[in-house]
Amino acid sequence: MKLLPYKNLFIGITDTLNQVFFHNKYADRELERTLKSNPKWGSKDRGFIAETVYDTVRWKRMIEASMGKDVAEDNLWEFVGTWFVLQDEKLPFWDEFKKLSPKEILKRNHAATDKNFAVRESIPQWMHDLGEKELGNQWKKEVEAMNIPAPTVLRVNTLKIDRKGLKNELRQERIDTEVLSKFPDALQLKEKTNVFRTHSFKDGFFEIQDAGSQLISPYLNVKPGMRVVDACAGAGGKTLHLAALMENKGQIYSLDIHEWKLLELKKRAKRAGAQNIQTKVIDSTKVIKKLEGTADRLLIDAPCSGLGVISRNPDAKWKLSLDFIESIQKEQEKILNDYCKMVKSGGAMVYATCSILPSENQLQVEKFLKNHPEFKLVREKQILPSQSGFDGFYMAYMEKV
Numbered sequence: 001m002k003l004l005p006y007k008n009l010f011i012g013i014t015d016t017l018n019q020v021f022f023h024n025k026y027a028d029r030e031l032e033r034t035l036k037s038n039p040k041w042g043s044k045d046r047g048f049i050a051e052t053v054y055d056t057v058r059w060k061r062m063i064e065a066s067m068g069k070d071v072a073e074d075n076l077w078e079f080v081g082t083w084f085v086l087q088d089e090k091l092p093f094w095d096e097f098k099k100l101s102p103k104e105i106l107k108r109n110h111a112a113t114d115k116n117f118a119v120r121e122s123i124p125q126w127m128h129d130l131g132e133k134e135l136g137n138q139w140k141k142e143v144e145a146m147n148i149p150a151p152t153v154l155r156v157n158t159l160k161i162d163r164k165g166l167k168n169e170l171r172q173e174r175i176d177t178e179v180l181s182k183f184p185d186a187l188q189l190k191e192k193t194n195v196f197r198t199h200s201f202k203d204g205f206f207e208i209q210d211a212g213s214q215l216i217s218p219y220l221n222v223k224p225g226m227r228v229v230d231a232c233a234g235a236g237g238k239t240l241h242l243a244a245l246m247e248n249k250g251q252i253y254s255l256d257i258h259e260w261k262l263l264e265l266k267k268r269a270k271r272a273g274a275q276n277i278q279t280k281v282i283d284s285t286k287v288i289k290k291l292e293g294t295a296d297r298l299l300i301d302a303p304c305s306g307l308g309v310i311s312r313n314p315d316a317k318w319k320l321s322l323d324f325i326e327s328i329q330k331e332q333e334k335i336l337n338d339y340c341k342m343v344k345s346g347g348a349m350v351y352a353t354c355s356i357l358p359s360e361n362q363l364q365v366e367k368f369l370k371n372h373p374e375f376k377l378v379r380e381k382q383i384l385p386s387q388s389g390f391d392g393f394y395m396a397y398m399e400k401v
């Protein structure tokens, strides 16, 4: 995008970055807040702010190396200016950019990125070391793929409309979409736009859900009439898909440790016309105990590092830590061991993550199977961003024999 030389847009950008980098806020929510705060901005202005925030968050380490120092609360203008110099843009003659020397920036950029992959691709060193240790040469391909901004993909809510119908509805609202042939319910936006304002969204015709993520619920092989537990349901992305696959017949128990997420799930379920969902907060071990041996199908969409969805959440690169990944792996192990009891004999479960690390995926499942001979691995799938062009996911289907 061409640089838009309006100062208030830059104020919006630097304010948002300040919150993301120094106040631990999430980029998507902060951006939403910034854009809401100035309703007079047109769509071009909004696009400029959103794109600049996401780009500069994504390329933080590379920009810092080119700037010659770490980003700080008092040098955010310099940070953003450095990004535009690297994009070969001419900076406006504002005091904030006075000290920037394009020649120096390019020199430093060349020196820092020439031989250092982690700086060039803008990832923290510890993450690069971990990724290489776990994935070898494959890791670099994934990092490069995850530095490409993610497309927006919709999942058609088949409880209300089919894919062709939704494509037409959106067309009438001047939104062009593309059919993704390998994903039966997916439509990809041709251009980024705010789809939440459309009638189609308000009528519950679709949800935003990455194409890779749309493979998880079908992997559970649910049928109308089944009793299904979605044990880490969150705000319900997979639950809603399960309800559609079950044609609203049978029962889904959507559990999570956070009540606020389940409240959001209920709102979304109402909009989607999904009527076979019951939510329950996991506030004690009794909740799981009550459901022991009752589920035809169990989905464990486990909490994870999110190392498969970095292209969508680039700020995660700077928020994650090795300690967090280690502790979440312990949590995954515990969740698998405790929650598998809900599956009835002859039933099945899917363990899924949005990570590409074997230690959260295949190795976690291997360890589980060793301690649980009553489960058998039937199939597993790893979706890699470098191969699919979408987010990275892992899923394993295990039967209780």
Ligand SMILES: C[S@@+](CC[C@H](N)C(=O)[O-])C[C@H]1O[C@@H](n2cnc3c(N)ncnc32)[C@H](O)[C@@H]1O
Residues within 6 Å of the ligand: 231, 232, 233, 234, 235, 236, 237, 238, 239, 255, 256, 257, 258, 261, 282, 301, 302, 303, 304, 331, 335
């Ligand atoms: C990957 S997210 C789930 C996303 C959700 N299934 C969706 O499709 O939108 C993992 C969820 O697990 C929840 N969680 C974390 N620890 C948990 C636990 N011990 N038991 C159940 N849920 C847990 C988190 O609150 C989070 O909502």
